[in-house]
Amino acid sequence: MPMLSERMMEAYRRIERAMGFGRSRQWLQRRLAAPTAKLDFSTEHRSFLLRNKMIRDALPERRCWILDVGSNTGETTRFLAASGHMVIGVEKFQEEYSEAVRKPQLGAGFLLAEVGSGFFEQAPSWDAILLLSVLHRIYASEGESVMRKVLEDCGKVAQNIFLEGSIRHSRYMDLGHEAPGFEDLQEASSFAWHKQLVDDCLGEDWKIIDYKSLPCTENEPVRLYFHLRKEVRVNGEELVG
Numbered sequence: 174m175p176m177l178s179e180r181m182m183e184a185y186r187r188i189e190r191a192m193g194f195g196r197s198r199q200w201l202q203r204r205l206a207a208p209t210a211k212l213d214f215s216t217e218h219r220s221f222l223l224r225n226k227m228i229r230d231a232l233p234e235r236r237c238w239i240l241d242v243g244s245n246t247g248e249t250t251r252f253l254a255a256s257g258h259m260v261i262g263v264e265k266f267q268e269e270y271s272e273a274v275r276k277p278q279l280g281a282g283f284l285l286a287e288v289g290s291g292f293f294e295q296a297p298s299w300d301a302i303l304l305l306s307v308l309h310r311i312y313a314s315e316g317e318s319v320m321r322k323v324l325e326d327c328g329k330v331a332q333n334i335f336l337e338g339s340i341r342h343s344r345y346m347d348l349g350h351e352a353p354g355f356e357d358l359q360e361a362s363s364f365a366w367h368k369q370l371v372d373d374c375l376g377e378d379w380k381i382i383d384y385k386s387l388p389c390t391e392n393e394p395v396r397l398y399f400h401l402r403k404e405v406r407v408n409g410e411e412l413v414g
């Protein structure tokens with residue numbers, strides 16, 4: 174077998190366990206034939222910059238402490254730090270993490286760690302947690318229950334959550350897990366699934382403040398953007414957080 178990155182090896186082993194050698198071999202051949210296994214988010218995701226500006230504009234007008242889960246090479250982490258916030262990006266892969274730390278930005282820091290079911294134990298609280306194109310990757314590698322636990326835990330330590338969800342089944346299934354409970358590539362069905370996920374995991378204190386479908390790529394026409402906020406109640410009255 175050719176030399177593979179740690180990330181490719183992890184994916185390969187999981188597919189081999191789930192589907193057997195033949196399918197995993199096919200998957201590997203497809204990945205090696207692709208021009209690059211690495212995503213270039215700024216060019217592949219048509220709304221990348223727009224999305225980051227929407228998050229920046231929705232944040233409170235003061236310095237916020239933000240956790241960017243699945244920060245990849247740190248584009249969004251640095252973008253929000255450059256807008257005056259303190260932002261920690263968490264990335265599980267060494268290669269992406271190393272690239273992120275090579276580009277210093279005042280207010281941005283990076284953590285090499287996997288966000289899973291135990292990650293938020295004893296965690297501090299955050300003005301905002303970003304879950305941008307990452308919940309489906311947690312589903313893909315760890316399964317739906319771990320993904321739900323991560324969202325539930327975020328709800329306990331964050332005031333705002335910015336969630337970008339995928340409508341494409343293969344993003345959830347490429348490491349051997351079952352399809353999520355919505356129709357593949359159907360925005361309305363995927364929205365309903367994400368809405369239910371948010372209601373189940375975050376509960377009634379959380380509101381959808383903003384929702385948009387954002388143009389994404391040829392293979393995945395849109396991504397679902399949610400700004401979720403925890404409403405503070407005093408004597409039954411809602412106060413904006």
Ligand SMILES: C[S@@+](CC[C@H](N)C(=O)[O-])C[C@H]1O[C@@H](n2cnc3c(N)ncnc32)[C@H](O)[C@@H]1O
Binds near residue numbers: 244245311
């Ligand atoms: C599809 S990219 C999205 C990057 C970025 N959040 C964005 O939307 O621009 C997902 C990133 O999350 C990372 N990731 C996936 N699962 C993770 C986990 N459990 N903990 C930390 N990082 C994770 C991946 O390695 C990848 O860099």
